[in-house]
Amino acid sequence: MAHQHHHSDTGMDWAAMAQHLESQAELYAPWYERALAWLGREVTEPGLxxxxxxxxGVVTGLFAETFPGARVIAADGSEALLERATERAKRLGYADRFAVLAGELPGSLAELDYPADLIWAGRSLHHLGDQRAAVAACADRLAPGGTLALMEGGLPTRFLPRDLGFGRPGLEARLDARSADWFARMRADLPDSVAEAEHWPALLASAGLGHTRTRSFLLDLPAPVSDRARRYVAEMFTRMRDGVGADLDADDRATLDRLLDPEDPASVHRRADLHVLAAHTVHTAVKPAA
Known part of the structure; x- marks a missing residue:
């Protein structure tokens, strides 16, 4: 399950996904905290x-916490999601240094009043048709000496053992393959889609940025997982069944149904070996000083 987006088509209703996105980011907070701690050593006292x-806005809030002297801006094309980000900023006490930038990315970045010292794009650029142009647009809005950080790539997330004790072993690997097919369709159907080798350090360098760095970070939530993690995994498998279930054979569909049956002791709702293991990768580069 490499990309974590599972819909019946390649369109996305981001407002409808708000609770899922929030739950996922909160569950993955330990991963983000490790990545931001690393960025905190790479970036000195960013102002914006x-x-x-x-x-x-879950991750925006973590940036506000990591850099207490910085102004933070949540940029997104969904007004509904930005409303949640604003509510979160008020609730957590950083609203006085928080703002939103609404509009289609990356074009809306041109509306920034000031260049940014740090721009973070967490698995967002692959939703834009021309990824090279998106990297260039982000780089253009950096202040001299500013850092662009992209979270893209990593390894498929694992929630279950290879052999569940029923069905064919290797279900998650087969779901990965279906997810990859979905992702390719999603990319091909984006407006102005451009095929691009996802060599992120090279794309960063092509935008005139230097000092490229790459680090991967692990999220390891071992069994027994929390109730929140269990609910999240159940939601993920529900999305996979609804999104790619038709592409699976009858045995794998039956296995998914059993995994999602709350009354089944072997379901994700009840099994003792459920876990969350993920590795995500961050790529950074720096704009040359003027």
Whole structure:
């Protein structure tokens, strides 16, 4: 399950996904905290941080916590998600240094009043047709010496053992393959889609940025997981069944149904070996000083 987006078509109703996006980001908070701690050592006292494709603002809030002297901007094309980000900023006490930037990305970045010292794009650029142009647009809005950080790539998330004790072993690997097919369709159907080798350090360099760095970070929530993690995994498998279930054979569909049956002791709702293991990758580069 490499990309974590599972819909019956390649369109996305981001407002409808708000609760899922929020729950996922909160569950993955330990991963983000490790990545932001690393960024905190790479970036010195940024004055302005922009979260590109911020969604409901969970990660924007973590940036506000990591850099207490910085202004933070949540940039997204969904007004509904930005409303949640604003509510979150008020609730957590950083509204006085928080703002939103609404509009289609990356074009809306041109509306920034000041260049940013740090721009973060967490799995948002792959939703834009021309990823090279998106990287260039982000780089253009950096202040001299500013850092662009992209979270893209990593390894498929794992929730279950290879052999569940029923069905054919290797279900998650087969779901990964269906997810990859979905992702390819999603990319091909984007407006102005451009095929691009996802060599992110090279794309960063092509935008005139230097000092490229790459680090991967692990999220390891071992069994037994929390009730929140269990609910999240159940939602993920529900989305997979609804999104790619038709592409699976009858045995795998039956296995998914059993995994999602709350009354079944072997379901994700009840099994003792459920876990969350994920590795995500961050790529950074720096705009040359003037």
């Amino acid at each position: 941080v922009v979260d590109v494709g911020s969604g409901p």
